[in-house]
Amino acid sequence: MANTIYSINGPVVKMRGTKDFSMLEMVYVGHQKIIGEIISVNDEETTIQVYESTTGLKPGEPVYSTGSPLCATLGPGILSNIFDGIERPLRSMAAGEGAFIGIGSDIPALDLTNKYDVTITVKPGDRLTGGDVYATCPETALITHKCMLSPLLSGEVVRVAENGPYTVNDTVVVIRDGHGKEHELTLCQRWPIRTPRPVKNRKPISRPLITGQRIIDAMFPIAKGGTAAIPGGFGTGKTMTQHQLAKWCDADIIVYIGCGERGNEMTQVLEEFSELVDPRTGKALTDRTTLIANTSNMPVAAREASIYTGITLAEYYRDMGYHVAIMADSTSRWAEALREISGRLEEMPAEEGFPAYLPSRLSAFYERAGYMENLNGTEGSVTIIGAVSPQGADFSEPVTQNTKRFVRCFWALDKTLAYARHYPAINWMTSYSEYDDDFIDFYKQEIGPDFMPMKQRITALLAEEANLMEIVKLIGADVLPDDQKLVIEIAKVIRVGFLQQNAFHKDDTYVPLVKQHHMMKVILYLYDKASELVSRSIPLSNIVSTGIFDKLNRMKYDIPNQELEKFDEYYREIDSVIQQSDR
Incomplete structure (x- = not known):
C-alpha cells in the first residue's frame, strides 16, 4: 500500500514505493496525524522528520500530504504568547490537555475567537503590492499590529469591510490580481519558516543596539541588525545575560527562543518574564515579547525547527517597521538535535559527530539578521544574539568555532569571572566586536568625539x-x-x-x-x-x-x-x- 510507514527510528520515519511527496513538504504521519516534514526523497524511499513523539506509531499507518511546506501562522496574538518549536500555543494546550503535550495536538497557533479592533487603511480601487499594509489593530498596549499583504501577492482592492471588531480569520479586504482572481485577506497569513521573508534592500549598519550593559555598549557593542554569540560553560551566566538584554535593550520586540534548555530553567524564564515590568514604558514586558519554549525533554526534531519559527516571527514584525531582537538559548542544543537526526539518517559525520552541513545551517540562520528597508518602504531590523554552550567550556569545539565565522560580535563568558561573582562574566581579553568602525559617526554625533x-x-x-x-x-x-x-x-x-x-x-x-x-x-x-x-x-x-x-x-x-x-x-x-x- 502506497503512502504508508515502512520504518520508524526515533523522529525519523521512512516510506517506500511512493513519489507523491515533495522536498520540505509538511505531512501528517499516522492515524494520530503527527506533524512531520519531508527531508529526503529518492526513487526508493521518502524520509520524514517528525516533530512529535513517535511512541505508539506503527509500520503500515498512513501518511497524509498537505501540499505545502511547514509554515508559521503570522497575525495578531503572537505577542504575549508562548509557543512550542512548531508554533503550537502552550497555554491553550495546557488548558485543553493538561500539563503534558498530547500526540497529534491540532490547536491553532492564534486564538480564533479573540476579536481585535481593526482599522482598514485602504479603499476600493487602491493598488496593493507585497508588503503593503491594508489594516491595523492594537495587538497589545505597546504594539500596533499591521496586517500586510503577502509578498507573493499583488492586486487591486475591490471590497473592504467596515472598521470594527474582527477575529484573525475574518475577511476584511478583497483584492483582484492581474489574472482576475479574487483573494480574501484576513488578519493573518502563513509563511514557510525555512524561507527568509523578502525585503527591498539591506541597509548598511550604523547604529548600536543600546543595552545599558557597560561592557557591551562601551567595549563590545552590537549593531541593530547585527549578530552576536554568547559562548560559556555551565553556570557562567548565558541565560542571565540574555535576560538582561531582553529587558533593557532598545529593541521594540523581543523573541526569546528556549531551544533544548532545562525545563526548570525555561519555567523560570516564563515566570520571570510574566512578572517583569518594561522599564521603557511601565507596561508588562510580555506586551512586546513572544516566547518559544522547546525544552530538553520535548521532541528533538521540534528543537531543530524552533529557531526557524522564531526568526520567521521576528522577520514578520520587522516587515511592520519594528526593531526586533532574538535571544536564542542555545544554538548548541539546536546543533545537538541536528547531530541526533543526522545520526539516525546514517549520514557521514564530520567533526565530533556533527553533520557536515552544520556551518551552512548556522550561516543560514545568522544571515537572516540585518537592518532592512522593507517592501512597504518602512525600515526595521532583526538582531540575533545566540548563546552557545560548549561542553567543558571548550571554545575550540565545532559549534563555537563555526559560530565565530558568522557573527561579528563575540562575548566570551569566563567561568573564573563568574565564580568570582563578576557579572556580566564577559572576558575582555577574549571577546571582540567588529562593529566599532560602523559606529564612529554615531558616537561622534550622539556622545562625543572622544x-x-x-x-x-x-x-x-x-x-x-x-x-x-x-x-x-x-x-x-x-x-x-x-x-x-x-x-x-x-x-x-x-x-x-x-x-x-x-x-x-x-x-x-x-x-x-x-x-x-x-x-x-x-x-x-x-x-x-x-x-x-x-x-x-x-x-x-x-x-x-x-x-x-x-x-x-x-x-x-x-x-x-x-x-x-x-x-x-x-x-x-x-x-x-x-x-x-x-x-
Whole structure:
C-alpha cells in the first residue's frame, strides 16, 4: 500500500514505493496525524522528520500530504504568547490537555475567537503590492499590529469591510490580481519558516543596539541588525545575560527562543518574564515579547525547527517597521538535535559527530539578521544574539568555532569571572566586536568625539594589566616601578568600578550611554593626573592612601543615572587629591 510507514527510528520515519511527496513538504504521519516534514526523497524511499513523539506509531499507518511546506501562522496574538518549536500555543494546550503535550495536538497557533479592533487603511480601487499594509489593530498596549499583504501577492482592492471588531480569520479586504482572481485577506497569513521573508534592500549598519550593559555598549557593542554569540560553560551566566538584554535593550520586540534548555530553567524564564515590568514604558514586558519554549525533554526534531519559527516571527514584525531582537538559548542544543537526526539518517559525520552541513545551517540562520528597508518602504531590523554552550567550556569545539565565522560580535563568558561573582562574566581579553568602525559617526554625533579614543585607551590599559599580572605571578608586585603599579591600580578600577555591573541595583542594572561616557572620562582623568605625579618620582602610595581609587569603584552606585552633574565633584576631588600628594 502506497503512502504508508515502512520504518520508524526515533523522529525519523521512512516510506517506500511512493513519489507523491515533495522536498520540505509538511505531512501528517499516522492515524494520530503527527506533524512531520519531508527531508529526503529518492526513487526508493521518502524520509520524514517528525516533530512529535513517535511512541505508539506503527509500520503500515498512513501518511497524509498537505501540499505545502511547514509554515508559521503570522497575525495578531503572537505577542504575549508562548509557543512550542512548531508554533503550537502552550497555554491553550495546557488548558485543553493538561500539563503534558498530547500526540497529534491540532490547536491553532492564534486564538480564533479573540476579536481585535481593526482599522482598514485602504479603499476600493487602491493598488496593493507585497508588503503593503491594508489594516491595523492594537495587538497589545505597546504594539500596533499591521496586517500586510503577502509578498507573493499583488492586486487591486475591490471590497473592504467596515472598521470594527474582527477575529484573525475574518475577511476584511478583497483584492483582484492581474489574472482576475479574487483573494480574501484576513488578519493573518502563513509563511514557510525555512524561507527568509523578502525585503527591498539591506541597509548598511550604523547604529548600536543600546543595552545599558557597560561592557557591551562601551567595549563590545552590537549593531541593530547585527549578530552576536554568547559562548560559556555551565553556570557562567548565558541565560542571565540574555535576560538582561531582553529587558533593557532598545529593541521594540523581543523573541526569546528556549531551544533544548532545562525545563526548570525555561519555567523560570516564563515566570520571570510574566512578572517583569518594561522599564521603557511601565507596561508588562510580555506586551512586546513572544516566547518559544522547546525544552530538553520535548521532541528533538521540534528543537531543530524552533529557531526557524522564531526568526520567521521576528522577520514578520520587522516587515511592520519594528526593531526586533532574538535571544536564542542555545544554538548548541539546536546543533545537538541536528547531530541526533543526522545520526539516525546514517549520514557521514564530520567533526565530533556533527553533520557536515552544520556551518551552512548556522550561516543560514545568522544571515537572516540585518537592518532592512522593507517592501512597504518602512525600515526595521532583526538582531540575533545566540548563546552557545560548549561542553567543558571548550571554545575550540565545532559549534563555537563555526559560530565565530558568522557573527561579528563575540562575548566570551569566563567561568573564573563568574565564580568570582563578576557579572556580566564577559572576558575582555577574549571577546571582540567588529562593529566599532560602523559606529564612529554615531558616537561622534550622539556622545562625543572622544568616546572611541577613550575606549581604545581603556582596552590598552586592560591588555597591559594582563601582561603585568604575568610578571607579578612570577616575582611579585613589589619589584614593579610605580608607573606599572599605577596601570594595575587603574585597571582594577576599570574592572570593578566600570565593567562589573549589579543587576539588582536600581541605578546600575541599566546605565545610559552618556553616563558610561562620563565614567570612562573620570577614570582616565585620574590616570592622567596620577601619571604626571609618578613621572615626577612622587610615590604612587601617596595617591592610593587617599582612597580616591576606591571612591571611583563606587561611583556607579553613588551617582544616579539622572544626576550626571555629580561627576563634576569627582573631578574637583581628583584635583584636590593630586595637589595634596604633590606636597
